[in-house]
Amino acid sequence: MSPNKRKFDGNDASAARKAGTEQYLALKFRYSGVVTSLDRIVRDGSAMLKSCDAFDDSISGLLETARQAGVFRASERQKIAIIGQSGSGKSALLNALTQQKTLCRSEALNEGCTSAPCELTGGDLGQTANYVVQVSFHTQESMENIVGELVDDYCLLNLNSEEIGEYNDEEKRRHKHSARTLEQLVKIVQHSAKTTFSRDLERSYNEKRLRQYKSDLVGACMEAIMRFTGSHHISMERPFESAEVVAKFIHPLGSTYEAKSGESAVWPMVKTIRICIKDCDMLQDIVLGDAPGFTDVNRIRVRNSIEYIRSCDFLLLVTTNQTRIVSDTQLDDALGDWSERFRDRIAVVVTHADEEAKPQDINRYLTSMHTEHTKQIATQYRLVSQQVMDLERDMESDSDDDEEKKLVARFNQMSRLRKLQAEESTLGIKLRTIYNKAEFLEKKGLDIPVFFVSSTHYWYHIGERNKERYTLSLPDTGIPDLRQYLVQCPRETTHRAIDQYLQYCRSFKEVLEAVLDREPPQDPLLLKQFTNEMTTAIQRHPLSKPFEDALTVHIENQLRSFADTHIARVLDYFNTISSIHPASLQAVVRKKGKHLTSSKIRYDWDQRIINLGKKEVKAAFLALGVQQSNDISELSSALRRHLEGFQSQLIGSKQKFGMRERQIEHMIATCIRLIGIHLENFAEEYNKKQRNVELDAVKGEETSFVSYAMLPLYETLETYAGKGYRERVKQRCLHAASPNGDNILKNYQTIMVSALRDVQSKMTAKLDEKINEAVQNLCAKLNDNVMSSEDLARARTAASEYLVETESKLQKLGLIMQGLGRDVSVASAQANNDVEMSGTADRAVDAAALQGPAASAASQSLFVEDDGLLGVADEGYHE
Secondary structure, three states: OOHHHOOOOHHHHHHHHHOOOHHHHHHHHHHHHHHHHHHHHHHHHHHHHHOOOOOOHHHHHHHHHHHHHHHHHHHHOEEEEEEEOOOOOHHHHHHHHHOOOOOOOOHHHOOOOEOOOEEEEEOOOOOOOOEEEEEEEOOHHHHHHHHHHHHHHHHHHHOOHHHHOOOOHHHHHHHHHHHHHHHHHHHHHHOOOOOOHHHHHHHHHHOOOHHHHHHHHHHHHHHHHHHHHOOOOOEEEEEEOOHHHHHHHHHHHHEOOOOOOOOOOOHHHEEEEEEEEOOOOOOOOEEEEEOOOOOOOOHHHHHHHHHHHHOOOEEEEEEEOOOOHHHOHHHHHHHHHHHHHHOOOEEEEEEOOOOOOOHHHHHHHHHOOOOHHHHHHHHHHHHHHHHHHHHHHHHHOOOOOOHHHHHHHHHHHHHHHHHHHHHHHHHHHHHHHHHHHHHHHHHHOOOOOEEEOOHHHHHHHHOOOOOOOOOOOOHHHOHHHHHHHHHHOOHHHHHHHHHHHHHHHHHHHHHHHHHHOOOOOOOHHHHHHHHHHHHHHHHOOOOHHHHHHHHHHHHHHHHHHOHHHHHHHHHHHHHHHHHOOHHHHHHHHHOOOEEEOOOOOEEEHHHHHHHHHHHHHHHHHHHHHHHHHHHHHHHHHHHHHHHHHHHHHHHHOHHHHOOOHHHHHHHHHHHHHHHHHHHHHHHHHHHHHHHHHHHHHHOOOOOOHHHHHHHHHHHHHOOOOOOOHHHHHHHHHHHHHOOOOOOHHHHHHHHHHHHHHHHHHHHHHHHHHHHHHHHHHHHHOOOOOOOOHHHHHHHHHHHHHHHHHHHHHHHHHHHHHHHHHHHHHHHHHHHHHOOOOOOOHHHOOOHHHHOOHHHHHHHHHHHHHOOOOHHHHHHHHOO
16 A cells, blocks of 8 residues: 555554653653542541541641642643744744644645743643643833833834934844834733824824833733733633634734734734643643744744743754754854853754655765764665666566556556655655764764654544645654653653642551550640640751852952953953944944944953853852852751751650650651751742843843843943043043943843842742741641540541551552652653664663562552552553
8 A cells, every 4th residue: 555545544643642741651650659649538538537526636737738739749840942943934833842733823724923932731630621721911110111112123123213223233233123013012912002002102102202102012912812812810711621722813913914804913912822731641741832933034932932941941952854953053053151040951852754755865864874874774774776777667568568568567567666765755855864863963072962843644544634645654754753762851750740639648547646656745735835845946057058168268269269260361352442432432332332343343341241151150050069069068957957857856755745755756757858858949940030141141241240240330331422532431431341330241240140139039048938837847746745545545536447457548649659769860861862863762761670679569559459550550551
């Protein structure tokens, strides 16, 4: 059967839909067994507490904390941004990855460009609708910044047109794009604004009352948002049952939508759109975000894209096979901008991998095949190509006189020729993909995953009609490999979240056990005093101190150590101002240090100042990261020592507190485990935010720290004119860079350190809250809840069976989580090292072999007890 006639039955389509997620789903199924058991522990515990009124509210509160740990673990989802130039196929790729073909706009559907990030993720527990759409709009402050930038660029282009001549082509395009964006925004707002809006706006512009112009426009935007949401909130949520209805709702919100007469549009005010899909296993722990093109002509879309990327954990850079990726300058720019920010969490995706190879390129591909695998493909291509030529020659020389035989032979020959040509095309595409991937990795010098994908051919495997004369195999579409890479991303955070749920359940069990198995304290006042002292001591533990020290030692001190050298370099650079033509220098000043002269000399003062000290700044951030990792470890050790000290005191006073030694040890161990989980989550989020600060420190963009530090200097230089202009500018710049003058480098460092301290204060406050929560949990075990003999007897009767079952389950679940933790570590290491992505089947990890024997035995025993889940779980896990 020829490839274009291939039919797919239900089983084939089902297998294609799951391809690339089998390992993940098997692991998730094993996790689901853990979560199911923990949910049952919480449910049974709640029923047990309600059956006996002897238990007080503090114990119920601990059970509620455990329940919330299970419900809210979805907040740990990892955000993966998909970015690339407009038209590269990002939206179509997202549709294919999630098998939701019409949810995201794509050029393939001729429905315009993405204007706001559109996120797809799995629905929360308890979601009843098939889809829930959450729309977030820009705040008033954000709209003020957006409108201010657009109006300023528009005025430069129109009111101060004589200045625009000094700008290079790239900058002129940016101003024109801003002007066009502003015109679009005004046109859209006019549809729903009051009747006098247009007249008032025009009057403000003509009279050059730009502050009033901006205020009126922002006000009209906010009114449009409120009308759309029907409230004073800047967000909304709506449930839907079908993808088609969701598409109709979100497409006007998330893309450049031209409102018809009588309609209103609010897409320029939309910040993000999130679609929560019910029962979507692949997206249960990740968020896939389709960001607007970073080379877009619409400035609002560009801004949305950059802000969204900075908030994400992983990044997919999308380019197209229709462009030679080694010469894709926009891809180079994106890698330059974001590779440091995401480091080992970045990958390149090349779309349109189904483009046929050109005959003139085939020989180059064939001669570059060096590995055993690629040599086999090259040999196979040569063999098939020779068969095609031989068959075509035979068809031309056919001399059979029998017409009927001739027709039958011709039909058979044509059928075989089509098959061979389709196979030749497919092998040619494989050769091209192998060659392009190798060339990209060699020329770019990057050790990151690269995926070549064909969304079109992937849909053919799900059942869509094939219009091509050939079909790439399912692995060759690249989608299964890419999906496998993506679902590896949240493994560590998912494991931490479920482990936290386990520790909370264990904590509740130990509190309950302590309450039932203790004697009344001999001295309740002493117990209360001791509890208060412990709480106060932990709460006053100087969490922020080691981080403050690290900032001082590894940022401020290191920056100070090369300050003189950096200043000398900058002064030398500013001395070259004497050689700049006055007209060019004036353009440099007007354009805030950035200018490209007619002779192709580029000036970028901000980036130049950064580059003169970039090596030292990056070294300081690197040292800071290493030191803060050590500080987190030391903090964990300090807290452990602190708690173990309390443990010794408690054991020494156990008769006074009415607690057994084993209970005290379990109590302290649980608290230490919970604090460890909080510290891991803190380190992950802290590093992410710190990399954003580093990005602003070493990039000469409008939001960079150097740009802020240089802004007063540019404002002063803009007032200079007349004779001796060049010398005056040079002297002012030298004074600004001098320690005895404005000291812009010190200001730059001050802004940088201030940003780091801001991140530090917010993050350590959050960490304080989490650790204090764990301490309060510990103190709850020391409460002076003294029951009467009758109440204690009823409570013990109600809880005895529950405690026996729970103890057994928690021990087994602990072993299972240890085994799964090893799986996660091995899978993460493999995902980081496996750059070639040579095939899903070749890289499968035998989860059964990775899991320890103790965990496997515990898993078997546990799941036999819990609804017989073992057979299903193991079958999926070993698949």
